[in-house]
Amino acid sequence: xxxxxxxxxxxxxxxxxxxxxxxxxxxxxxxxxxxxxxxxxxxxxxxxxxxxxxxxxxxxxxxxxxxxxxxxxxxxxxxxxxxxxxxxxxxxxxxxxxxxxxxxxxxxxxxxxxxxxxxxxxxxxxxxxxxxxxxxxxxxxxxxxxxxxxxxxxxxxxxxxxxxxxxxxxxxxxxxxxxxxxxxxxxxxxxxxxxx
Amino acid sequence: xxxxxxxxxxxxxxxxxxxxxxxxxxxxxxxxxxxxxxxxxxxxxxxxxxxxxxxxxxxxxxxxxxxxxxxxxxxxxxxxxxxxxxxxxxxxxxxxxxxxxxxxxxxxxxxxxxxxxxxxxxxxxxxxxxxxxxxxxxxxxxxxxxxxxxxxxxxxxxxxxxxxxxxxxxxxxxxxxxxxxxxxxxxxxxxxxxxxxxxxxxxxxxxxx
Amino acid sequence: xxxxxxxxxxxxxxxxxxxxxxxxxxxxxxxxxxxxxxxxxxxxxxxxxxxxxxxxxxxxxxxxxxxxxxxxxxxxxxxxxxxxxxxxxxxxxxxxxxxxxxxxxxxxxxxxxxxxxxxxxxxxxxxxxxxxxxxxxxxxxxxxxxxxxxxxxxxxxxxxxxxxxxxxxxxxxxxxxxxxxxxxxxxxxxxxx
Numbered sequence: 001x002x003x004x005x006x007x008x009x010x011x012x013x014x015x016x017x018x019x020x021x022x023x024x025x026x027x028x029x030x031x032x033x034x035x036x037x038x039x040x041x042x043x044x045x046x047x048x049x050x051x052x053x054x055x056x057x058x059x060x061x062x063x064x065x066x067x068x069x070x071x072x073x074x075x076x077x078x079x080x081x082x083x084x085x086x087x088x089x090x091x092x093x094x095x096x097x098x099x100x101x102x103x104x105x106x107x108x109x110x111x112x113x114x115x116x117x118x119x120x121x122x123x124x125x126x127x128x129x130x131x132x133x134x135x136x137x138x139x140x141x142x143x144x145x146x147x148x149x150x151x152x153x154x155x156x157x158x159x160x161x162x163x164x165x166x167x168x169x170x171x172x173x174x175x176x177x178x179x180x181x182x183x184x185x186x187x188x189x190x191x192x193x194x195x196x
Numbered sequence: 197x198x199x200x201x202x203x204x205x206x207x208x209x210x211x212x213x214x215x216x217x218x219x220x221x222x223x224x225x226x227x228x229x230x231x232x233x234x235x236x237x238x239x240x241x242x243x244x245x246x247x248x249x250x251x252x253x254x255x256x257x258x259x260x261x262x263x264x265x266x267x268x269x270x271x272x273x274x275x276x277x278x279x280x281x282x283x284x285x286x287x288x289x290x291x292x293x294x295x296x297x298x299x300x301x302x303x304x305x306x307x308x309x310x311x312x313x314x315x316x317x318x319x320x321x322x323x324x325x326x327x328x329x330x331x332x333x334x335x336x337x338x339x340x341x342x343x344x345x346x347x348x349x350x351x352x353x354x355x356x357x358x359x360x361x362x363x364x365x366x367x368x369x370x371x372x373x374x375x376x377x378x379x380x381x382x383x384x385x386x387x388x389x390x391x392x393x394x395x396x397x398x399x400x401x402x403x404x405x
Numbered sequence: 406x407x408x409x410x411x412x413x414x415x416x417x418x419x420x421x422x423x424x425x426x427x428x429x430x431x432x433x434x435x436x437x438x439x440x441x442x443x444x445x446x447x448x449x450x451x452x453x454x455x456x457x458x459x460x461x462x463x464x465x466x467x468x469x470x471x472x473x474x475x476x477x478x479x480x481x482x483x484x485x486x487x488x489x490x491x492x493x494x495x496x497x498x499x500x501x502x503x504x505x506x507x508x509x510x511x512x513x514x515x516x517x518x519x520x521x522x523x524x525x526x527x528x529x530x531x532x533x534x535x536x537x538x539x540x541x542x543x544x545x546x547x548x549x550x551x552x553x554x555x556x557x558x559x560x561x562x563x564x565x566x567x568x569x570x571x572x573x574x575x576x577x578x579x580x581x582x583x584x585x586x587x588x589x590x591x592x593x594x595x596x597x598x
Contacts, residue, residue: 023379026228027312072288072433075309076280076425083273112272115229115310122306127497167401168394172225173387180383187380191556191573236529244528267414274421281425285432292436295443303500303525303532357529374570377529 005136008129008195012140015189018116019148020182025116029149030175032107039153043146045107047139050120053085054138057121058131078121086112116145127195137195152178210329214317214336221344221386222393224337226312231345232379232386234307238361241349243301245342247308249335251286255279255314256334259322266323275318283309313341348385352376448493448506449473451520455508456486481593489517492590496582499574501525503534507586509548513594519543519583524575531575542567543583549591551584 018024032042057078065071090108094101111117120141124134155178159165165174202208220226227248234244258278259266266274287305290298308314317337322330353359356377358366375381394401449469453460460468473486484491490509495502505521521535533539546552547563554577555565568576 020380023232024229026232027226030225030228070430072284073426073429075284075306076277076429079276079280080273080422083276087269087273109272113312113315115312118310126501166391168399169387169391170401172222173390173394176383176387176390180380180387183380183383184375194577234528240528265417267417270414270418273418277421277425281428284429288429288432288436291443292439295440295447299523302523303528353529372570378571379527 003133003195005130005132007193008133009136009140011193011195012137013144013147014186015192016195017144017148017186017189018119018141019145020179020186021190022119023183024119025114025145026179028110028114029145029152029179030172032110033149033152033156033175036150036153036157039150040146041103042107042110043142043149046111046114046116046145047142049086049089049108049111050117050138050142051135052089053082053117054120054124054134054141055131056085057081058124058129058134061121061125074122074125075118078118082117082121083112114145116141148182151182207329207332210321211332211336214333214338215340217397217399218337219340219344219393219397220313220316220337221341222390223397223399224313224316226316226337227341228312228386230307230311231341231348232382234304235345235348235382236352236356236377236379238346238349238353241345242342244304244307245338245345247301247304248311248313248341249338251279251283251308251311252314252317252338252341253331253334255282256317256322256330257327258282259318260325260327260330263323271319271323272315275315279314279318280309313337344389348382348389351385352382447522451506451522452484452486452491455491455506455518455520456489458486478593481589483590483594485511490590490594492586494582494586496578496585498524498526498578499531500527503579503582507583509587509590513548513587513591516543516546516548516583516587519579521579526575526578527572530569530572533569533572534575534579539569548587551588552580554580 012018016022019026019029028042033039060077060081061074065074065077086108090101093108120138124137129137152175156175159174159178169177214220218224221228221231230244230248235241255275255278259275262274262278283305287298287301290301317330317334321333325333350360353361354365355373358364358368358370358372373381376385393399446465450460450465452473453465453469456473458468458472473484473491475482475484477483483493488511490511490513492507492509493504494507495504497503501524503521503524503526505519505523507519508517509515510517519540521540524532524535526532526534542560543566545563546566550564552564552566554568554573555561556568556573560567566576566580
């Protein structure tokens with residue numbers, strides 16, 4: 001594959017945004033988009049974790065699963081790696097960077113269940129990315145997810161100032177509408193660039 | 197036996213909680229990715245819904261059976277290992293014996309393993325309750341997912357394709373709503389469903405933020 | 406927390422992991438022969454249908470032996486039946502691999518038919534690339550040059566194919582895969598002569 005890794009990075013944020021184009025990682029997106037600082041915190045945490053896990057799963061796939069013809073276990077192995085890596089990262093951050101841990105440590109366990117993390121590994125496997133393409137794709141995906149969640153959080157905060165959302169639509173309901181409008185807007189990006 | 201008394205039993209209450217008021221999609225907010233992607237045609241909705249029911253009920257059962265062995269700090273990873281192993285084994289079995297069904301369901305396998313409902317019920321219920329109740333809890337929540345998908349599927353297929361289970365029900369002269377067949381457009385339908393559901397279930401609205 | 410407890414916990418995970426891996430490998434080896442047989446059957450029966458040769462569940466294997474022959478050129482292989490050339494293609498879709506067979510005339514100028522054997526595209530949208538109604542639009546298109554998706558107009562030129570509304574990426578994937586397949590086949594057949 002001859003795609004420039006930087007192109008993949010930009011594409012993963014805008015034209016192939018994992019949350020708004022592929023609609024993966026929705027559950028945490030709805031949950032974390034109440035306030036902008038929560039959203040950005042989670043976005044940073046997801047990007048950080050993805051930057052490690054994406055390439056790590058690539059290495060494991062390329063040097064362990066493929067040579068032993070055990071691709072059937074890709075899912076299982078990726079999932080175990082993700083859960084273990086997140087736990088490890090949390091331990092390391094709380095030990096060596098306590099200030100950092102205080103600000104976004106609480107998000108780390110939630111990343112294990114963010115489908116976007118697993119999806120990155122699966123896409124990398126499917127599209128046969130090289131190592132550096134995987135690195136930029138993972139980082140770009142994390143940023144893209146964070147950007148989507150932050151935009152939604154921004155709109156929700158503004159909406160909360162204005163008030164007047166119908167009672168039964170409050171919370172998740174209005175978030176779905178915001179997400180829908182945003183997702184429709186992002187369709188405008190489609191076809192600009194091909195990263196597969 | 198007085199049937200009304202069943203309504204007060206713990207098994208029934210466990211089942212009905214997930215089935216109605218604590219609807220997986222509109223109350224627990226789980227399984228959204230697949231709801232949006234897969235409910236565009238009724239046949240897909242039914243297939244995915246049934247797949248999820250099967251996986252959630254048995255996965256919850258398995259975790260409930262293992263619950264006393266699972267170390268607390270390794271809960272998440274255990275759920276994931278148990279669920280994905282189970283689903284992949286079932287998938288391999290289908291591939292070998294019912295290849296046509298397997299090729300229809302192929303794309304869904306990944307969606308089912310990562311469906312938050314599976315882990316959601318394991319963490320919220322199966323890890324601290326017995327096998328029978330966990331099975332019922334899983335059945336209730338996953339059934340609420342199934343009927344949600346079916347309702348959305350009917351609306352989306354009729355409006356988006358003009359068909360229902362591939363039988364044409366709206367004349368071709370009616371312009372199809374392509375946007376509602378795509379996940380992006382489905383958000384709006386889901387929001388309306390959420391609104392109506394919370395009204396019907398008389399759920400307390402969230403606070404003004 | 407004492408050391409013994411910690412070790413037991415880790416042991417639990419290790420045992421769980423080992424058991425799961427063992428079960429998965431067992432499941433895979435259990436299903437491998439049946440999967441292989443199914444894929445072979447699917448390929449042969451689809452080739453026969455694409456070539457317009459009648460077959461039945463009982464005799465398709467013999468009919469295939471009699472009426473279809475395999476040719477190679479380099480490390481590329483294709484099938485020949487009557488005056489048709491049938492080529493297996495495989496490529497990346499949006500969510501997974503798309504596999505199928507493309508049938509051309511013997512001079513490799515035109516596409517006679519496309520059949521999609523397996524795909525994992527978005528249900529209801531991208532997965533409509535497998536529908537015969539859509540694939541029929543490939544019939545008669547050129548095999549001598551790369552195909553393109555007609556996006557803002559109805560496909561009219563011999564190298565244009567319509568896209569499925571709401572499934573541009575999957576439609577594009579199929580077009581690319583089919584064009585690449587035709588190109589590979591032309592190169593291999595040209596070399597073999």
